[in-house]
Amino acid sequence: MRRSLLLVAGCLLLVVLSPSAFAQGSGPRASLTGAGEIRGKLVDSASGRPVTGGSITIRRDTTFAGGALPKEDGTFRVDGLTPGTYSIRVRSLGFAPFARTGLVITAESPIVEAGTLMLKTVATKLAGEQVVAEREETVVQPDRTSYSTKNMTAAAGGTAIDVLRNIPQVEVDGSNRISLRGNGNVVVQINGRSTPLKGEQLGTFLAQMPAGTVKNVEVASNPSAKDDPEGTAGIVNIVLNQEAELGLSGGVNAGTSTTRSLNASGNIGQQRGRVTGFGSLYLFRDRRNSRGTISRENLVIPVPSFVETALAGEQRPLSLGGNLRGEYRFSEIDAVTFDGYGYSGRYAGSNTSSYTNFSSSRSQIGAFNQQSDYDSRNTGYDIDVAFRRQGKPTAPQLTIEAEYANNANTNEASLSGIVIRPDPSTPLLIPTERNHSKGSYPYVNAKVDYTHPFNPLTKLESGAKYQDRSTSNDFTASYLNTGSGAFEIQPARSRSFDYREHIGGAYALVSRRLGRLQAQGGLRLESARTIFTLPLTGEHFEKQYNSAYPSAVATWNFTEMRALRTSYSRRVSRPNPYQLSPIEYRQDLRNVFRGNPDLGAEYSDALDFSFTETHTWGSLQLNPYIRRSNNAVRNIQYVDASGVSVSTFANLSHNQSFGTDVSVNYRRGPFTGALGGGMSYYTSDASNLSVTAMNLSTRAFSWSLRGNGTWKFSNILDAQGSTFFRPATRTEGGSSIASINMNAGVRYKPWGEKGNISFRVNDPFGFQKFGYRTANGQVVEYSERFFGARAAYLTITKNFGEALRLRPKSDSEGNPAGGPPAP
Incomplete structure (x- = not known):
C-alpha cells in the first residue's frame, strides 16, 4: 500500500520537476x-x-x-x-x-x-436575489479549505468549540477533543502557529474562547512540505479576528445564555501612515451541569459481576484573554510585524460517582459514592515578531520570524467517598485524597521563508526552521491521616517528569503552471530529538528521528468552474508529554488515566483527491482519500487485575483507512444551504498489543451526515440551522456511541453590516451525548454522558469602521489560489 502511495507521489513530483515540463509553454522571455x-x-x-x-x-x-x-x-x-x-x-x-x-x-x-x-x-435587482457578502463563506485552496464564520449564526454566543463543530470534516467529542475525519492526531494552530497546549488543556482553552473572536477556520487534511509535518490527520488553523480599519475602528460583543454564561469581547484598531495596530480583549464565564451512566459486566473478575454507576457534575469555566497585532511599514514592500495573544483561565468543577455492585444473579451486594472536586488554573502567552518583504506577485518574498510562547498551569483535585454497603470488592473506608500538579510549557521557534518566482509560470519556496519545546510537571498525592487530621504525601504515587524536544528542519517547494495544470512538489528534511526524564526514578527515555517528508499536488482546471486535484504527503505524530507521562490521574477509584513512556512516533502516508464543480445554483465537492499509518498511536482502555478501568496510549502495528467526503452547496433565492457527509472503511492490526489477551484488531465501516441552511427573510433578518450525525463506530476494543449535534438561530441586523442581535438554541431536543462501549475480553462496558449542551444564547454585536487588512502573514493569504503567480 505504502509503495503505491509513494509511486503516485513520485509521478506528481516528476511532472513538477521534469526539465521538459519547464520548457513547455514558457514562450519568449521578452513576453514574460x-x-x-x-x-x-x-x-x-x-x-x-x-x-x-x-x-x-x-x-x-x-x-x-x-x-x-x-x-x-x-x-x-x-x-x-x-x-x-x-x-x-x-x-x-x-x-x-x-x-x-x-x-x-x-x-x-x-x-x-x-x-x-x-x-x-x-x-x-430582481425579486428573490440576495446580497453576496464580501468574504466568501468557503474558499478552496490547493492544500486547504477555509471556512468563514461571519454568517455562522449556529455558533453565535458560543465558543471556538461550537465553531469547530460546524466545520466540515471536523468533529469534537464531549471532552472537547478534536479530530479530523475521525483521526485525533490533528494539529490545532492559532493564526498559523501551533499551540503549546495539547489534549484536555487545549480543549479547555478553546472551550473558553468566544466564537466572536474567530474569523475563519482553515482545514488542511493533506498539507504541503512547507508546513510542519506534525499531526498525521492534518491541520486545523483557527484564524482570529485581527483586522484594523482606516482611521479608528472597533467593535463590541456581549452575550449570555440559559447556563448563566457571560460572553463579552471588544476590539479596537487604527491605521495611521506607516503604522497599523489592532487589539482585542475577551471575557468568558459559564456554569453548566453534566450527567451520565456507566454499566459494566466483569468477565474475568468474579466479584462484583455487574456494576452500575450514576454520574453527576458541574463545570465552572472562567477566562480572560486578548490579542495584539501591529505593523510598521518601512516601504511599500518592507514591514515589521508584531503578533501576540495571552490568556488566563480557571476551570473548576465537581463530579459525583455513585456505584452499585451486583452479583451474577443481579442481586445488590454493595454500594459506595465518591466525590471529586477540581480546580485548574492556566496562564499563557505567545509573542511573534517578523520582518516581511512582500512585493508584487512576480517579485521575491522574504519572511524572518521569531516566536516565544509559554503556558503554566496548576491543578488541584480532592477525592473523597463514603461506603454505603461494603462487599469484597470495596474497601471498608475510602481514603480522602488530595492531588496537586504544576507544569510549565515554554516554546521557542525561529524560521525563515523565501519565495522566488523564476518566471510567471514557476515559483520556488524554501525555508528553514528550528524549534525547542520543553515541558516540566510535578505531581504529588496526599492522603488524610484521620488520627492527626493532616494530609500526608504518598511517595509511591508522587511523580515528576521533564520533557525536551529539539527539532530542526528545512524544506523546498516548487510550483509550476502548464496551461490548465498546476503542479507542486516539495520535500522537507527534519531531525528531531526528544528526551523524557523521570527524576524521582532515574528513568530516561531518549529518541532520535531523522526523517524526510515529501509532498506533491497536481490540479487540473477543466474550466473556470470545474477542477480536479490530487495530493500526497507524509506526516508524523510524535508523542506529546501528556501521552508519555506515567502520572496517574484518577477520576475515582475505578477510572484512571496513565500515559506510556515507551510510546513511539506514528508515520502516515496519505493520498487525497478533490473534484470541485461550481454552478449558478451552488457547488459540488467530492474528496476521496487513502491513508495508512505505521506504528499508529491509539487510545486503549483495559481493566487491570484490581478491576480498575485504565485509559492509556499504545502503538498499533499499523492502521489504514479509505473513504470519501462529499459536500453540496445550494442557493436559490433567499435560501442558502449545504448537505454533506463522509464514509470510510478502517482496518487496524493490533496483534502486537499485550494489555489484554484479546486481539483488538479492528475492521469498521463508518459514515456521517452534516447539513446546514440559511433563510434570508430580508437584508436585516435571517435564520440558520445546522445538524451533524454519526452512528456508533467500532474502535480497538469497543466502539464510540452515536453522536448528534443540532443548532438553530435567528439574526437581526438593525445596524446593517455594522452589527447584529442573534438568538441561538443549541441541542434543542437534548440529543447531544458522548460515550463508548468497551468489549475487550475483560469487561463489557457501556457509558454515556450528557455535558449540559442544551442551552439558549443571546448575543449583541456592534462594529464601526471600514475593513482594511494588515499585511498577510503568509503567501497563501495574498494568493488564495496558491501556486505561482498567474502568467
Missing part, C-alpha cells in the same frame, strides 16, 4: 515581464457616486493574479500583471456582484483601461 496593469473606476449606477467599499479581484483562468481596494474616488489599479487574458470580479456590500472577462494584456499594450464599472444596487 510583469509591467502590465488593469485600471478602472467603481460607480453606483443609480446615483453616479463613486463606490469606495468592497474588493476587486483579478484572475487568469482560476488562478488569483492580483487584487485591490477602491480609493476614495472609486478608482483602482492592479499592477504586476504579465501578458495574458484576465477576468475581473467586484464585490461590494449593497451592490450586485460584477464580473467581466476578456481583458487582454500584451507586450505592446500592457495597460488595460477597464473603464467605469457601473454597480447595480440591491434595490434594482
